[in-house]
Amino acid sequence: MSAVPLRLLILGAHPDDAEFHAGGLILHYTRAGHVVKLVSATDGGAGHQTLAGPPLTEIRSREARAAAQLVGATAELWPFPDGRLEPSLELRERVIREIRTFRPDLVLTHRTCDYHPDHRAIGQAVQDASYLVTVPSICPDAPILRRDPVVATMNDRFTRPTPLRADVILDITDELPAITRLCACHASQFFDWLPFNQQQLDAVPTGEVARLDWLAGQLHGYLRTYADRFRAELIATYGPQQGAAAGLAQAFEISEYAAPLDADARRRLFWFLPEAPTP
Ligand SMILES: [Zn+2]
Secondary structure (H helix, E strand, C coil), X not given: CCCCCCEEEEEECCCCHHHHHHHHHHXXXXXXXXXXXXXXXXCCCCCCCCCCHHXXXXXXXXXXXXXXXXXXXXXXXXXXXXXXXXXXXXXXXXXXXXXXXXXXXXXXXXXXXXXXXXXXXXXXXXXXXXHHCCCCCCCCCCCCXXXXXXXXXXXXXXXXXXXXXXXXXXXXXXXXXXXXXXXXXXXXXXXXXXXXXXXXXXXXXXXXXXXXXXXXXXHHHHHHHXXXXXXXXXXXXXXXXHHHHCCCEEEEEECCCCCCCCHHHHHHHCCCCCCCCCC
């Protein structure tokens, strides 16, 4: 690892998006002592079946801080209303200022091919900011950076008009318990809202241990799909043995609108990946 800590900025739409879509990478960064900031572009005030508005925002803000504290990251909720996020100039300029002041080495966000309009909106805003962040006359109150970040999108299952390309793939088979603990901090989501929304609220057990086991099973099912789908990329990265054995994975697609992920940047930002796969 480099002497100067790396800086990872995740610009998700909702307070649990970073942990859910990029938990494995967050764990690598925080364990190595790098600086990680988890931003929710919205206030999270729409993600529940019985709560809404400020009381829910307060709960979600607490949950986001608890998850961040668990791994030594920081969390921030922006005040844009949940469920109503637009790729506005205001959002784009907030993203530009955030990138220029936080000075990330790597930025993660959502793709613009995604079921949720809030995900699409922040994904679009980050895409739009990726070049403009280099233009000094845009948001001149926040000076441009000496080195622009690599921007990547987090994994999703959507295919139209184009599926995710796994430019970087992580074998996270051993990380399920840690990712489960991170996601469990967002209790209002993983034990209430998401099961309700998916008509499985009755399946959520009571009791802390049983709930964690249940959530681990849910996350296992989800993260396994990326290992199956990107098997060739896992083998190319980790070699035939580990690549074939990997049970869980997370993948990222590098944006072509920001700094490229050349060999140096790959070694720097993903230092934990094998230099060359074991044959
Ligand atoms: Zn979300």
